[in-house]
Amino acid sequence: xxxxxxxxxxxxxxxxxxxxxxxxxxxxxxxxxxxxxxxxxxxxxxxxxxxxxxxxxxxxxxxxxxxxxxxxxxxxxxxxxxxxxxxxxxxxxxxxxxxxxxxxxxxxxxxxxxxxxxxxxxxxxxxxxxxxxxxxxxxxxxxxxxxxxxxxxxxxxxxxxxxxxxxxxxxxxxxxxxxxxxxxxxxxxxxxxxxxxxxxxxxxxxxxxxxxxxxxxxxxxxxxxxxxxxxxxxxxxxxxxxxxxxxxxxxxxxxxxxxxxxxxxxxxxxxxxxxxxxxxxxxxxxxxxxxxxxxxxxxxxxxxxxxxxxxxxxxxxxxxxxxxxxxxx
Numbered sequence: 001x002x003x004x005x006x007x008x009x010x011x012x013x014x015x016x017x018x019x020x021x022x023x024x025x026x027x028x029x030x031x032x033x034x035x036x037x038x039x040x041x042x043x044x045x046x047x048x049x050x051x052x053x054x055x056x057x058x059x060x061x062x063x064x065x066x067x068x069x070x071x072x073x074x075x076x077x078x079x080x081x082x083x084x085x086x087x088x089x090x091x092x093x094x095x096x097x098x099x100x101x102x103x104x105x106x107x108x109x110x111x112x113x114x115x116x117x118x119x120x121x122x123x124x125x126x127x128x129x130x131x132x133x134x135x136x137x138x139x140x141x142x143x144x145x146x147x148x149x150x151x152x153x154x155x156x157x158x159x160x161x162x163x164x165x166x167x168x169x170x171x172x173x174x175x176x177x178x179x180x181x182x183x184x185x186x187x188x189x190x191x192x193x194x195x196x197x198x199x200x201x202x203x204x205x206x207x208x209x210x211x212x213x214x215x216x217x218x219x220x221x222x223x224x225x226x227x228x229x230x231x232x233x234x235x236x237x238x239x240x241x242x243x244x245x246x247x248x249x250x251x252x253x254x255x256x257x258x259x260x261x262x263x264x265x266x267x268x269x270x271x272x273x274x275x276x277x278x279x280x281x282x283x284x285x286x287x288x289x290x291x292x293x294x295x296x297x298x299x300x301x302x303x304x305x306x307x308x309x310x311x312x313x314x315x316x317x318x319x320x321x322x323x324x325x326x327x328x329x
Contacts, residue, residue, distance in 0.1 A: 014295040015041025017239055017303045020285050021099060022049050024305040025235040030096030031055070033229065035085030035222060037063050040070070042099050047074055055079045055092050059129040059213075084129075086221035089229040097235040098226045102219065102245050103297065104209070118183035118201040124176065126205075126212045135208045139182060140175050144168045146328050153324040154216070155207025156244070163189045163204060179205075206242070211326070219245060220323050223252045224316065227276050230308035236277070237305045244324060246284065246302045251321040253277055253306045256314075274311035281305070 018041060022028060028049035034042045037058035046054050056078060058064065064071075064080050071078055081091050085100060124136040138150070144164045151160035166189050167176065176182050183201040190200040210216060226236050236253075240246040258275035259282075285305075287298035318325065 014297075015045060016101065016103065016295060016298045016301045017285065017287055017291070018042060018045045019291075020287075020303055021045075021237045021239070021305070024280055024285070024303070025097055025237055028097070031092065031094075032097040032099065033057060033085075033088055033092055033095050034099050035088055035226075036099075036101045037067075037080070038101065039063070040067050042101060043078065044070075046097075046099070047077055051077075051097075053077050053079065055081055055095075057081045057083055057085050057088060057091060059084050061130065084218060084222075086218045086225055088222065089225045093229050094231040095229050095234050096231060097237070098230060099237045099239075100222065100226075101239045102215075103239070103241045103301070118179055118199060118205050121178055121180040124179055124182055126209045128213045133212060135182075135212050136175075136177055138208060138211060139167060140171050143328070146326065149326045150211045151204050151207045153207075153326050154210040154244075155203035155205075157203040157207060159189055216244070216248070216323050216325075219248055220252075220318050220321065223249065223321075224313070227256065227308070228313040232308055232310040234308040235305060236308065237303065239301055239303050241300050241302075244322075246304070248321045248323055249304050250284070252316065253279060253304060255316060255320055257306065273314050275309055276311045276313060277306035277308060279306050 021042070022045060026049075028046055028051050030051065031053045032046050032051045033055045034046065035057045037043060037056040038060075040056070040063075043054045043056045054077065056063075056067075059082070061082060064082065067080070071080065083091065088098065124134065124139060126135040127133075139147070142150070144167075147167060148160045148164035151157040151163055157163065163186055166185050167182075170176060170185050176185070183199075183205075186201040186204050193200055223238075230236060238249045240249055256276045257279050258272050259279065281304075284302035286303075287295075287301055291298050
């Protein structure tokens with residue numbers, strides 16, 4: 001049995017759907033991997049619930065800096081691994097569970113210098129790992145058609161071509177380097193938001209963040225890595241925050257659980273690989289009214305949980321799970 005965890009009274013944020021996760025995967029034992037460590041909410045929840053060890057993975061070095069004042073309390077039960085969850089099977093195998101929270105960390109949104117938010121002025125950055133191509137690089141260097149495709153496919157922005165044209169026009173006058181300047185350009189392309197509606201730049205900023213951090217590619221590779229890393233009976237819990245991610249997770253789990261079926265009932269039966277997962281439920285779990293009232297971030301969250309079988313891990317095609325892809329022009 002795992003040693004009792006120290007009390008946590010200084011958690012900087014409320015982890016979304018944590019009680020639902022713990023209920024769905026109970027009992028929590030053995031070795032788990034938290035592929036999106038962030039502020040540590042899921043990691044601490046798993047340790048408190050009885051996990052013997054949690055391997056906490058994050059691409060952002062700031063996550064581990066912020067955990068320095070509490071992580072030592074768990075000793076060898078907490079292993080911190082800087083990296084990406086798409087490589088989780090390189091960090092550990094025979095895991096008893098994997099949990100992924102695909103939302104943006106509050107610590108990233110709250111820091112203007114990270115450039116994730118259109119609510120604060122800062123450099124147009126958005127890099128979770130703090131290296132590589134930034135949002136400013138894409139905004140100022142990408143072809144107009146590429147920009148439009150990014151905004152449309154990654155942000156589901158219907159005014160993508162109008163916004164891309166405006167960006168190219170404005171960057172010719174002066175490079176776009178700050179979040180508020182980009183937000184202003186986008187606002188000028190769209191009707192003023194009505195009370196209760198999201199900010200006009202929401203979809204475009206989401207699209208750029210996804211492009212900068214290759215979030216859809218990471219999710220696609222991460223789901224396959226989880227299949228390779230989990231032991232038979234291991235649990236996979238994934239929390240998504242928008243429809244594209246949820247669709248990818250749903251289709252992956254459905255396909256790998258052998259529950260896809262034939263599109264045409266008169267067609268010959270398609271031979272399928274042995275199921276690698278069993279679904280805990282076909283329907284995603286959403287936050288209840290009480291959780292949404294306490295944590296508005298939970299409003300759009302969806303949880304899907306599956307259990308690993310002993311079937312060999314297999315590759316799956318990105319198109320099968322509806323992964324959006326943008327070709328550079």
